[in-house]
Amino acid sequence: GNSVTQMEGPVTLSEEAFLTINCTYTATGYPSLFWYVQYPGEGLQLLLKATKADDKGSNKGFEATYRKETTSFHLEKGSVQVSDSAVYFCALGTSYGKLTFGQGTILTVHP
Amino acid sequence: GAVVSQHPSWVICKSGTSVKIECRSLDFQATTMFWYRQFPKQSLMLMATSNEGSKATYEQGVEKDKFLINHASLTLSTLTVTSAHPEDSSFYICSARPSEGEQFFGPGTRLTVL
Numbered sequence: 001g002n003s004v005t006q007m008e009g010p011v012t013l014s015e016e017a018f019l020t021i022n023c024t025y026t027a028t029g030y031p032s033l034f035w036y037v038q039y040p041g042e043g044l045q046l047l048l049k050a051t052k053a054d055d056k057g058s059n060k061g062f063e064a065t066y067r068k069e070t071t072s073f074h075l076e077k078g079s080v081q082v083s084d085s086a087v088y089f090c091a092l093g094t095s096y097g098k099l100t101f102g103q104g105t106i107l108t109v110h111p
Numbered sequence: 112g113a114v115v116s117q118h119p120s121w122v123i124c125k126s127g128t129s130v131k132i133e134c135r136s137l138d139f140q141a142t143t144m145f146w147y148r149q150f151p152k153q154s155l156m157l158m159a160t161s162n163e164g165s166k167a168t169y170e171q172g173v174e175k176d177k178f179l180i181n182h183a184s185l186t187l188s189t190l191t192v193t194s195a196h197p198e199d200s201s202f203y204i205c206s207a208r209p210s211e212g213e214q215f216f217g218p219g220t221r222l223t224v225l
Binding site: 004036041042043044045046089096097098099100101102103104 | 115143145152153154155156157160204206208213214215216217218219
């Protein structure tokens, strides 16, 4: 079956530091890959996505590249801000809309 | 953007009672709604997929008689936890999806069963 493994947190960084959150997956077929973000007290929001191998998703300075050869979709940001503090979820999606989530990574950014 | 609401945001109930949670898409019609359960510091686990006007499809290991799902309209789905017990205490999250494309998530409902 499908599964997603995410880097365990929590991750604590200083403002303007470089961020990487690792995500690897196991899947049958050709899934789409997603990063969702959950800010305190809010629902999950789609941060970025990639629908096929070698696609790069990007949004708000975050990037992730769909790497089929390494079955990975690592999230990166060159310079984090305090406002990026949230829980980040990597997810795998099928064409039917089903999502399989990683366990989530708590990110805290200090001024 | 698309907004999905859940009501209530939190609920406390006694063991043996039933609790209903509503999920509404406020500004779009949701062909499909999904219900997830999230334990502390763990991932979201899909419980069931609900299509308007038809029976929900439950994931393996989810008791359909315990977690009743109704999707009576294109903007409303309900999850009823029947005869709730302390082990049902969790964070329940719904999402709604138009005919294709992105899912939009509700803010979640915290259920505590005493």
